[in-house]
Amino acid sequence: MNLAPAxxxxxxxxxxxxxxxxxxxxxxxxxxFTISIQPGExxxxxxxxxxxxxxxxxxxxxxxxxxxxxPNSEPLTINLRADNYxxxxxxxxxxxxxxxxxxxxxxxxxxxxxxxxxxxxINEILMYSGTKxxxxxxxxxxxxxxxxxxxxxxxxxPADIRTIPQGGVIYAAGTxxxxxxxxxxxxxxxxxxxxxxxGILPATAGVDAVxxxxxxxxxxxxxxxxxxxxxxxxxxxxxxxPQIRLDSTYGPTDTxxxxxxxPPGGEVEIVVPFIPLKxxxxxxxxxxxxxxxxxxxxxxGNAFLSNSTLDIAISALPAxxxxxxxxxxxxxxxxxxxxxxxxxxxxxxxxxxWVRTFNEEFTDSTLDDAKWNNTGDNWTDKITHYxxxxxxxxxxxxILRYEKxxxxxxxxxxxxxxxxxxxxxxxxDKFFQRYGYFECKMKMPTxxxxxxxxxxxxxxxxxxxxGIRGSTADGGMELDIAEFLTIWGPYRYNIxxxxxxxxxxxxxxxxxxxFQPDKDGYITAGLLWTPGLAxxxxxxxxxxxxxxxxxxxxxxxxxxxxxxxxxxxxxxDPQNHQLPSDWIVKYVRVWQRKDLASSVDSVNISAPAK
Numbered sequence: 001m002n003l004a005p006a007x008x009x010x011x012x013x014x015x016x017x018x019x020x021x022x023x024x025x026x027x028x029x030x031x032x033f034t035i036s037i038q039p040g041e042x043x044x045x046x047x048x049x050x051x052x053x054x055x056x057x058x059x060x061x062x063x064x065x066x067x068x069x070x071p072n073s074e075p076l077t078i079n080l081r082a083d084n085y086x087x088x089x090x091x092x093x094x095x096x097x098x099x100x101x102x103x104x105x106x107x108x109x110x111x112x113x114x115x116x117x118x119x120x121x122i123n124e125i126l127m128y129s130g131t132k133x134x135x136x137x138x139x140x141x142x143x144x145x146x147x148x149x150x151x152x153x154x155x156x157x158p159a160d161i162r163t164i165p166q167g168g169v170i171y172a173a174g175t176x177x178x179x180x181x182x183x184x185x186x187x188x189x190x191x192x193x194x195x196x197x198x199g200i201l202p203a204t205a206g207v208d209a210v211x212x213x214x215x216x217x218x219x220x221x222x223x224x225x226x227x228x229x230x231x232x233x234x235x236x237x238x239x240x241x242p243q244i245r246l247d248s249t250y251g252p253t254d255t256x257x258x259x260x261x262x263p264p265g266g267e268v269e270i271v272v273p274f275i276p277l278k279x280x281x282x283x284x285x286x287x288x289x290x291x292x293x294x295x296x297x298x299x300x301g302n303a304f305l306s307n308s309t310l311d312i313a314i315s316a317l318p319a320x321x322x323x324x325x326x327x328x329x330x331x332x333x334x335x336x337x338x339x340x341x342x343x344x345x346x347x348x349x350x351x352x353x354w355v356r357t358f359n360e361e362f363t364d365s366t367l368d369d370a371k372w373n374n375t376g377d378n379w380t381d382k383i384t385h386y387x388x389x390x391x392x393x394x395x396x397x398x399i400l401r402y403e404k405x406x407x408x409x410x411x412x413x414x415x416x417x418x419x420x421x422x423x424x425x426x427x428x429d430k431f432f433q434r435y436g437y438f439e440c441k442m443k444m445p446t447x448x449x450x451x452x453x454x455x456x457x458x459x460x461x462x463x464x465x466x467g468i469r470g471s472t473a474d475g476g477m478e479l480d481i482a483e484f485l486t487i488w489g490p491y492r493y494n495i496x497x498x499x500x501x502x503x504x505x506x507x508x509x510x511x512x513x514x515f516q517p518d519k520d521g522y523i524t525a526g527l528l529w530t531p532g533l534a535x536x537x538x539x540x541x542x543x544x545x546x547x548x549x550x551x552x553x554x555x556x557x558x559x560x561x562x563x564x565x566x567x568x569x570x571x572x573d574p575q576n577h578q579l580p581s582d583w584i585v586k587y588v589r590v591w592q593r594k595d596l597a598s599s600v601d602s603v604n605i606s607a608p609a610k
Contacts, residue, residue, distance in 0.1 A: 011049065014128045017042035021133070034071075035139040037129060041504050044079065045137075046128020049144070055084075058110070059120040062152025065107040066127060069140040070098040077130030078139055080106040084118040092117055095130060103142070109154045119150070161218030162307065168225055168332035170312070171197060171213065183212040188315065198235075199314050201323040209319075213330065214311035219249060222274075223307040223489025225332035226516060230312065231269045234262040235324045240316040242325060244270050247310045251303025257317075267328070273335075273514075274491070276302040279541075280511040284548035301511050301544075307488060334491075337519050341540035344524050348437035348591050349537060357603040358431050358558075358590035365394040373426050375410040380451065380563040383420050385409035390423035396586065398425070400562045402450060403580035420572075423583075425560040432459035432555040433603065435596040439526040439537075440588045443517075444484050444493075447581035449564045449572035453483040454525060456556035461600065472499045477552030480510065481536065482525035487570040491515060493525075495536050495544045499552075513543040522586065530596065555600050558588065 013022040021040035024047060026033045037045045058064065070076045081093035094108040110119050125144070129137055171177070177197060182190040186209030188201045199211035222228070230244050243257035256272045280301030312330055316323040341349075348354050360371060367374060367388075374388045387407055392399040400423035409415040440454050458476035460469045472478050478498040485494075496510030515538035517523050526537040532551050536544040562583050564572050573579075597605045 011047050013042070014044060014046040014048050014126045017045050021045060022047060032140060032142045035127065035141065037133045037137040037139075039133050039135060041132070043132050043504065044128045044130065045133050046079070046126060046139070049125045049127070051123070054123075055120070056122040056125065056146075057120045058082075058122055058146045059150065061119070061146040062111070062148025062150055063107050063109045064125060064144070064146050065105060066144045067103065067105055067142040068098065068127075069103040069142060070100060071138050071140055073100050075099050076137065076139070078104075078106060079126070079128050079130055080108050081126040081128075082108060082110070082122050083124045083126065084121045093126075107154075109148075109152060111151060111153050158217050159219075162221035163215050163218065164221045164224070165332060170220065170228070170330040170332060171327065172331075173197075173328045178216045180216050181214050183214060183311070185210050185212065185313075188212075190314075197327040199232075199316075199325045199327065201316055203320050203322050205319070205323075207319045210313040210315045212311045212313055213327070220309040220332075221307045222309050222332045223487075223492070224334075225306065226275065226334050226491050226514060227271050227273045227332070228312065229269055229271050229329070229331050229333055230314070230327065231267065231329045232314070233267045233326045233328060234264055235326055236316075236322060237264060238321065239263050239266075240318075240323050240325070242268060242270060242314065242316045244272050244315075245313050246272055246274075246304060247313055248303070248305040249308040249310060250305045252313075253302055253304045255315075271335075274304055274306050275514040275516075276300070276304075280513070280544045282509065282546050284509075284546075284550060295509070305512075306492065306514070335516070337516060340518060340524075344540045345439070345441065345587070345589065348528060348593075349526070349535075349540070349542075350528060353594040354437070354591040355594060355597075355605045356589060357433060357436065357592045357601070357605065358427075358588065360588040361396060362393050362398045362585070362587070363396055367391060367393050367398075367425075371427060371430055373428055373430070374424055376424055376426055376428070378409065378424075378563065380561065381565045383418050383565075384422050384563050385416070385418045385420070386424040387411050387421045390421055391425060392423075398585045399423070400425070400452070400560060400583045400585065401580050402445070402447070402562055402564065402583075420564065422562045422564075423560075424562070425558075425585075427558045428459055430557075431590075431602050432557040433590060433592060433601045434553065434555040434598065435529050435531065436590055436592040437526060437528050438481065438558070438590050439524060440481070441522050441524045441586040442482075443520075443522050443584040443586075444486070444490065445562075445581045445583045446486060446490070447573065447578035448486060449570055450486040450562070450581055450583070451484070451564060451566040451570060452562045452583045453480060453560070455480045455483065455559050455561075456527070456552075457559060458552070458554050459557040460554055471501070473501050473505075475553040477550075477554075477556075479527060479529070479534065479552060479556060481527045482523070482538075485566045485568055485570040487568055488512075490517065493523075493538075497534065497546060497551075499550060509546060511544055513538060515539060515541075515543065530593070555602070558590075560585065 011024045017040045021038045023036045077097045079095040083091045096106045098104040177192040187205040188209035188211045190211045239261035245255040246253045254277045258268045262268045278300045281297045282295040390401045402422045405421045456479040480496040483494040498508045528535040534546045
């Protein structure tokens with residue numbers, strides 16, 4: 001099926017650009033058209049192609065494909081996306097980078113997200129540049145077609161393959177090794193000879209030289225682990241101090257050295273944790289400045305992605321001497337559960353005159369309507385509705401349940417209907433507080449595609465639910481205390497802060513964090529929030545700190561959302577074999593420091609005596 005310009009009745013800008021920023025023109029024979037983009041504020045400027053009547057029905061095909069030419073003097077990233085109407089916009093998309101003067105193909109498969117895309121109701125096809133235009137840009141579209149057959153999948157790209165090591169064993173003595181697994185940098189290198197995995201760092205090797213051991217294809221997926229243990233033997237003539245790091249597609253772990261030099265013939269085990277040695281810490285001197293990598297203090301946090309581990313990099317000191325070693329084993333592991341600090345659940349992590357202002361233990365058999373709402377807007381996925389029946393309260397816990405079940409959003413027949421349902425909680429208009437310590441104990445779900453989040457949003461006093469009252473501008477902030485995608489495995493979640501809206505002025509900062517659940521599988525996530533400071537905790541350990549005059553200065557309310565999807569290819573299992581999926585919340589507790597309390601809080605406490 002050809003979806004050339006003659007098949008559409010209208011072109012519209014794809015992303016609210018300024019007046020005249022995006023225009024289109026047909027070629028003289030009508031076989032191609034050009035998208036012209038002028039400098040402007042649109043983040044992803046381009047066009048929407050609309051069907052003549054209602055929808056494009058592409059249920060007989062497997063993908064949509066564009067042949068495009070880049071007539072510009074610089075390389076250009078071009079995106080191709082298809083949206084379908086299913087109680088909102090749900091989409092599939094792909095992009096490619098094309099060199100100046102070259103042509104290329106972008107192919108977007110309908111099966112890519114694997115959860116709910118409707119090929120019979122595609123209401124628009126979008127083509128747009130990957131960045132805001134700072135100079136004039138053109139995209140020549142030579143053809144736009146639908147092809148393939150239903151169910152076609154995108155070809156597997158070798159670099160995208162992820163291998164989960166059985167039992168965590170990445171390498172064991174006596175295991176055969178493919179030569180593609182061996183590499184080195186800076187004149188260092190690995191070899192596999194006589195059944196031994198050897199690392200060589202000659203005296204000529206620079207200080208950055210490493211011996212590299214990697215999977216035969218793609219990367220390792222170590223999502224089910226929290227550390228890697230490497231055992232090796234010094235085969236040098238002199239003592240050496242081995243050191244090891246793990247590299248990932250996004251960045252490395254800390255480099256971990258042996259605690260003491262290893263004598264010739266000596267053996268050592270080095271443990272490389274995914275949890276950084278120093279938690280993520282950043283400052284922003286300018287309250288209006290967008291954060292950047294320059295904000296992050298050197299040596300804090302790390303960028304390591306356990307589910308995309310590229311290699312184990314081995315080096316040794318002293319440099320500029322002949323160093324050799326034999327690796328006897330490499331194993332991913334989970335350390336013993338550390339003891340929990342005694343303050344967790346009892347008080348905030350720092351000293352002060354604290355008063356508990358919110359306490360929810362879920363001991364009643366019904367939800368406390370004085371504290372909670374279980375209806376609201378779904379800002380995230382478009383295939384899930386909320387129902388009060390999917391918040392199950394009692395026995396000291398609240399269960400938010402995600403399942404495949406057709407129904408109306410918020411149990412209201414006047415709203416839209418979807419095939420998946422979930423639970424929702426917030427304290428809008430019932431509890432809100434500026435500053436304090438917010439803590440929740442919970443057990444995360446494990447089914448594919450889940451996206452639970454415990455977070456705060458502004459709730460300024462006032463009669464209106466929308467507008468300035470809930471805005472993240474003017475001192476407001478979205479504070480994501482724990483945002484979890486099940487694709488990351490049981491030991492990682494995300495922390496983020498967003499402010500100044502979600503359009504062109506949007507700013508954000510934050511990081512992923514690794515954590516270890518307690519012996520019963522629970523994580524206690526907390527936020528210490530004071531003027532100019534936000535400090536986040538996971539089971540009593542500080543994991544992220546952000547200091548800035550732009551930290552939220554308005555009251556915030558509590559939200560629990562549990563949709564599907566998110567990002568990072570976190571999709572539902574198309575067969576739904578692991579649904580229903582439960583997210584268990586044991587308690588929610590909030591404290592206020594007396595000297596920070598004020599009339600903007602929903603719970604007023606007495607100020608300290610002067």
